[in-house]
Amino acid sequence: MTRRLLPLETIRGLAGFGGAQRADGYVFQPTTVDEAREVLALAREAGRRVVLRGSGRSYGDAAIAREAVVLDLCAMNQVVGWDPSTGILEAEAGATLGDVWRRCLPDGWWPPVVSGTMFPTLGGALAMNIHGKNAYRVGTLGEHVRSIDVLPTDGGEVVRLGPSDSLFHSVVSGAGLAGLIVGVRLQLKKVPSGDVRVRGVSCSGWKDQFDAFDRYREDADYMVSWIDCFARGHARGRGLFHAAWYAEGPSATLLEAHQTLPSKVLGVVPKSETWRFLKLLNRRGCMRLVNAAKHAAGRIFEHGREGRQSLVAFSFLLDYVPGWERAYAPGGFIQVQTFVPAAEARRVFDEQIQMQQRAGLESFLGVMKRHRVDEFALSHGVDGYSLALDFKVTRANRARVEALADGLHKSALAAGGRFYLAKDTVLDGADYRLSIGDGLERLHKARERFDPDGILTSAQAERLGLL
Numbered sequence: 001m002t003r004r005l006l007p008l009e010t011i012r013g014l015a016g017f018g019g020a021q022r023a024d025g026y027v028f029q030p031t032t033v034d035e036a037r038e039v040l041a042l043a044r045e046a047g048r049r050v051v052l053r054g055s056g057r058s059y060g061d062a063a064i065a066r067e068a069v070v071l072d073l074c075a076m077n078q079v080v081g082w083d084p085s086t087g088i089l090e091a092e093a094g095a096t097l098g099d100v101w102r103r104c105l106p107d108g109w110w111p112p113v114v115s116g117t118m119f120p121t122l123g124g125a126l127a128m129n130i131h132g133k134n135a136y137r138v139g140t141l142g143e144h145v146r147s148i149d150v151l152p153t154d155g156g157e158v159v160r161l162g163p164s165d166s167l168f169h170s171v172v173s174g175a176g177l178a179g180l181i182v183g184v185r186l187q188l189k190k191v192p193s194g195d196v197r198v199r200g201v202s203c204s205g206w207k208d209q210f211d212a213f214d215r216y217r218e219d220a221d222y223m224v225s226w227i228d229c230f231a232r233g234h235a236r237g238r239g240l241f242h243a244a245w246y247a248e249g250p251s252a253t254l255l256e257a258h259q260t261l262p263s264k265v266l267g268v269v270p271k272s273e274t275w276r277f278l279k280l281l282n283r284r285g286c287m288r289l290v291n292a293a294k295h296a297a298g299r300i301f302e303h304g305r306e307g308r309q310s311l312v313a314f315s316f317l318l319d320y321v322p323g324w325e326r327a328y329a330p331g332g333f334i335q336v337q338t339f340v341p342a343a344e345a346r347r348v349f350d351e352q353i354q355m356q357q358r359a360g361l362e363s364f365l366g367v368m369k370r371h372r373v374d375e376f377a378l379s380h381g382v383d384g385y386s387l388a389l390d391f392k393v394t395r396a397n398r399a400r401v402e403a404l405a406d407g408l409h410k411s412a413l414a415a416g417g418r419f420y421l422a423k424d425t426v427l428d429g430a431d432y433r434l435s436i437g438d439g440l441e442r443l444h445k446a447r448e449r450f451d452p453d454g455i456l457t458s459a460q461a462e463r464l465g466l467l
Contacts (some may be wrong), residue, residue, distance in 0.1 A: 004045040006069070014056065014064045019325060019332025020393045020425055021061040023459055025051065025070035033182050036071065037155045040455070043069040049457040050153065052176035054124030055096060057117060059335050060425030061459035062128070062175060068457060073123050076182065079103050087188040088146060093123025093181050100186070101312070105254050109188040110311055112144040117318040123181040128422035129173040129376050132315070133222040133244075136370035138189075140381065142172035143374060149183030153451045158182060170446035173376035175421050177461055178443060179450025193249030194258055196222065196314050198242055200302030202295070206237030206346050213370050213385070216243040222314070226298075227366030228291040229353055229389065236353050237346075239366070240298035244314055259312040261320060271322055278327035282392060287364040328392050336405045337388035337423040338412035339371060345385040348415045352387065352408050359404045361397065363389035377442035380420040388423065402426045421460065429465040440466065 010026045026048065030036040043050045051065040053072045064070075073094045081090035084107035089100060098118035100111050113132045120130065129142045138144070147162045150171055161168040171178045203209045209225055216223055220243035227239040252258060264270055269277070281290060318324065325333070340348045349368070356362050367388045374381040389408070391401045405426045409419065418435050419427055433440060443466065447454065454467065461467050 003047045004042065006042070006046050006048065012070075014053070014070065015332070016060045016062065016064060016425065017057050017325060018059040018334055018425060019328060020334050021064065021332075021459065023061070023064040023066045025065060025068050027070040027072055029072040029075045031075045033076075033151060033158060036073070036076070036151060036180060036182065039069065039071050040153050040155055043455060044453065050455050051458045052123075052127065052180060052456065054094065054121030054127075055119045057115075057120045057124065058128060058421070059423045061463065062421055062424070063124070063458065065457050065459050065462070071180070073180070073182075074121060077121070080183075084109065087190055088185060089188055090183065090185045091122055092183055094121050096121050097125065100188075101259075102256055104188055105191075105194060105259065105311070106256070108190060108192075108254060110191045112138055112187065112189045113141040114315050116316060118312070118316045119319070122184045122186070124176075126172045126181055126184065127174060127176040128420075129379070130422060131369070131371065131381070133224040133369060135381070136217060136223065136372055137221065139372055139374050140376065142169070142376055144187045145172065146185040146187055148172065148181050148185075150450055151180040151182045152449070153179065153455050154453060159450075167446045167449060169375050170377040170442045171450065173378045174443055174446055175378060175461065175466065176458065177451070177456050177466060178446035179456075191246050191311070193247055193251075194253035194255070194311055195247040195249045195308045196244040196311060197247045197306055198244045198309050198314060199306045200298060200304070201241040201243070202299040202303035203237070203239050203241055205234055206350055209237050209239065209241060209368065210346055212241040212243075217370065219243075219245075221245050223370055225368045226294070227353075227368055227387070228295050229356060229363040229366040230288045230291050231295070232357065236350055238295055239368075240295065240302060244309075247308060249308075253310065259310045261313060261316075271320070274321045275323045275326045278321065278324060279329070282327045282364065284360075284362065288362070291364075331393040331395060331398065334391050334393055334401055334405060334425045335388055335423045336391070336408050337386055337420050338408060339380050339382045339386045339418040339420065340384050340412050341382050341416050342384040344415035344417075348411055348417070349385070349387045351411055352389070355407055355411070356389065356391075356404060359400060361391060361401060361404050363391055365390045377439040377446070378421060378436060379439065380418045382416070382418050386420075424460065424464075427464060429463060432464045
């Protein structure tokens, strides 16, 4: 049988958000479910596997695969239903978190879980089951979904799954390997205004960090902390913790005009050019000073003080500087985020900070969060904490960074830790499978139902042995 050839003009080079992993693929962008069916049929006729892609915000290789058909769902981005009396939104999978808040916030509703950027699509966010700064309180995004519509890869009828269906918790969190999520019904969160109250706590070391999370855990709506990864000795773990609460305020704060991030830094420098300045600073010596200055500024200007921020300004820190990831070009960056049970977190995180210092590869940014367990098949949730570390990759240091990442992963795994596929770039497959329990068996049951021919793939799935 002669296989159908795919149009050469669809070939594009694609990368993960971190820019450290790349692959060419045949990119198709359907606008309807029927067009998505046609792309799946075309892939079968061509004998190609299919990788699903949204806005490409997964850091590593979850949305790329060498010479595969790339089914880009970004053009299926309509909000098809919104009920401000119940807070239930219905949207196509390509709608982004930004699309959701812009539609719903004027009516006093906010997405229950958001990542650090508003650009992920709902389909991608659910495939990775994202968490936010409120993970310890409300869990992951999938816990707030009323139903998803799933298109099987054999082109069959769309199936609606709710949380009571056995395969729901496998498709959500399934890394895009268990059918196409084409529609989502999401329960949003009612908010009293478009602002949050934010309190800063300067932390001199790990004890202060963990004490702050414990102190505000029962009260705050959001918690997050920055870690200075260059600090040594008794100062290891120092940083700046923030707790935030939904704030009362005038209805005008709900409007997009109040939420829009400024287009210039200090009213002068266009944000679109800021990444060029970051690129100049993006080296070990400069970042050591930047981290020290940030810690000093937090101690002087923010410790014990409370201010107000818009929900967008507080939630989407990564969007303050458009294209900030370009500051890591040409090699890109790798983020290692490990999730460790509470009883072991302080010891493991301190060990990890020392490991990166001994390697001379200090993370330029460290972020700590609190989490809880959930029921999803490929869950990263633990009753504990996560520490995210960003590492610049160059041609000269790539092997050393990957070796360091492997050591960081193993330190978490030995403590009963878990990993987050949205951030993974270089995780060892055996380590991941050890961490996930029966999650792969549950994923495979969902694949038998929604991908019976096994055409869905990704470079990450092949690397980790998920198929």
